[in-house]
Amino acid sequence: MEESGRESPLMSHTEKRRTLMRMSSNVHDELQAFRRWLKWLCVDQSNAWTSCLSWFVFIAMTIVIPAFSHFVLACTYCDSRHSRPYDAVAQLSLSGIAAISFVCLSHFVRKYGLRRFLFFDKLRDESEIVRKGYTKQFNRSLKLLFIFVLPCFAAESAYKMWWYGSGGTRISFLGNAVVSNTVACILELCSWFYRTMVFFLVCVLFRLICCLQILRLQDFAQVFQAYSDVESVLKEHLRIRRHLRIISHRYRSFILWSLIFITASQFSSLLMTTRPNADVNVYHTGELAVCCVSLLAGLLILLRSATRITHKAQAVTCLAAKWHVCATVDSFDTKTPASDEQFIDGASGTEDSGDEDDELDNCKFDPSYVYSTISFQKRQALVTYFENNRAGITIYGFMIDRTTLHTIFGIEMSLVLWLLGKTVGIS
Numbered sequence: 180m181e182e183s184g185r186e187s188p189l190m191s192h193t194e195k196r197r198t199l200m201r202m203s204s205n206v207h208d209e210l211q212a213f214r215r216w217l218k219w220l221c222v223d224q225s226n227a228w229t230s231c232l233s234w235f236v237f238i239a240m241t242i243v244i245p246a247f248s249h250f251v252l253a254c255t256y257c258d259s260r261h262s263r264p265y266d267a268v269a270q271l272s273l274s275g276i277a278a279i280s281f282v283c284l285s286h287f288v289r290k291y292g293l294r295r296f297l298f299f300d301k302l303r304d305e306s307e308i309v310r311k312g313y314t315k316q317f318n319r320s321l322k323l324l325f326i327f328v329l330p331c332f333a334a335e336s337a338y339k340m341w342w343y344g345s346g347g348t349r350i351s352f353l354g355n356a357v358v359s360n361t362v363a364c365i366l367e368l369c370s371w372f373y374r375t376m377v378f379f380l381v382c383v384l385f386r387l388i389c390c391l392q393i394l395r396l397q398d399f400a401q402v403f404q405a406y407s408d409v410e411s412v413l414k415e416h417l418r419i420r421r422h423l424r425i426i427s428h429r430y431r432s433f434i435l436w437s438l439i440f441i442t443a444s445q446f447s448s449l450l451m452t453t454r455p456n457a458d459v460n461v462y463h464t465g466e467l468a469v470c471c472v473s474l475l476a477g478l479l480i481l482l483r484s485a486t487r488i489t490h491k492a493q494a495v496t497c498l499a500a501k502w503h504v505c506a507t508v509d510s511f512d513t514k515t516p517a518s519d520e521q522f523i524d525g526a527s528g529t530e531d532s533g534d535e536d537d538e539l540d541n542c543k544f545d546p547s548y549v550y551s552t553i554s555f556q557k558r559q560a561l562v563t564y565f566e567n568n569r570a571g572i573t574i575y576g577f578m579i580d581r582t583t584l585h586t587i588f589g590i591e592m593s594l595v596l597w598l599l600g601k602t603v604g605i606s
Contacts, residue, residue, distance in 0.1 A: 210293055216321065222377060224285055233285070240373040241277045244366050245270040252363055264463055265451055269470045272444040276474060277374035279440060280381045283433040296429075297384070298391055298422070309394045316390040324383045327480070328375055331473045335371050338465050339364050375473055382480040385430055389484040389572070392426070395419055396491045403502040409557045413564065416495070420570045423492065427573045434481055435574050438587070441474045445594035475591055482587060485579040489571030493580075496565040503558045 217223040221236035249266055287296045294300050297317075302310050343360040399419060402412050448467055452459050572579045 210297070210299065213317075213321075214293065220373075220376060220380075222281065222284060222380070224288055236373070237277075237281050240370045241274045241281070244370040245274055248363070248367050248370075262458075262463065263466075264458065265448070265467045268444070268447050268451060269467045272441075272448075272470055272474060273371065273374045275440055275444070276378050276437065276477075279433065279436050280378045284377065284381050284384075287429065291429075298388060301422075305395065306398050309391070309398050312394045313391045316387055316394075320383050320387045323386075324376070324379055327379050327383075327476055328372070331375065331469055331476075332368075332372055334469045335466065336368055338469070339368055339371075378474075378477050379480075381433065382477045385433075386480055386484040388426055389488045392419070392423060392488050393491050395422075396488075396495065400495065400498055403498060409561050412561060416565075416570075419492070420568070423488070423570050423572065430572075431574045434485070434579075437478060437481065441478050442591065442594075444474060445471060445591060449594055449597055471594075478591065479588070482579065482584050485572035486581055486584040489578060489580045492570035496562070496569065499562050499565050503562050506558060507555060 214223065214225070218229065221233050224230040224233050249263075249270055302313065305313075343364045396419065399415055402415065448471055452464060452467075569578070577583070
């Protein structure tokens, strides 16, 4: 039997709509605070005015200010500690990834709308557990965003304040050297914060959407403990696979271009710092190291989120096979109910129930369900379907699973550790 208070993930469509009525578009919904935050970040494009402002701030923060800093404020006649031979690759890396993120985010919001893009319009069809879990993840997403950005911003701020405070530039474009340095430092930090925040924002939103699908998969796994027919299970799984294909289609360009661009940035940084005449020390390459670590952290958010949801989706196959085996064995067995319960609890892997990575595989079956009237042929057809229709996040047909993650992580981490070893002495 199901736990009291739990809604069946296969409840009728009318009942789900009656449980939670939501409007498809409403500026005063649960996304109101998030929309306000997007306006402060100047990435909101809900109307013509905010769109113009958003593009103006984007051009200023990603093109004008970095170019002004590199070509005008760079000190070519200063001492060796204040020269910036790697400033170009750092600025291009941040501006490039920010441009990719901004264009993709603008396309998402303009084409789908914020509610539809974040699947809030689909929550009426989900159970109460999924809705509460997704709302909790949504409220936590902004905190997670700042957890990744603020440490890197603190390191960047310390470097910029040292560079300007110790005489990195002597150009008094405002008539006073102190005021000019203060304004230039603030503008550079705002530009860095904006570019990094836009990139991490798209990454965290992707992680949020993946969390919703993981919650749905965990809720879907409960159908193997309840009385439900194969047709209902199949329809629910097809709905989940359709949403996974939608996510893959929307994010595949961003993930692919981010992977290509960040890898190219790491290679460029590595080649520049390993030249025979390269003067590598923490004063010259500190900013480059912070930039590379930031980009790699965002990329890992994308890949780990995609890998987790692929792993959860494929774990359903193991769960269905276990359910099929238990039902088949007990159909020909005459053991007592006590021994039935002991067998099924043992098959469910209760000793590993605390393993977060195997939540779907740790579902305990209801002993009374093994005497279901579902035929062997229907159960076998369902298991065969799961085996030949593995769901997950794909990039133009290539599945992002743990093998892919390990390969990419090994390459990227090797580049970053090599770069850190050349810059700050980490080996």
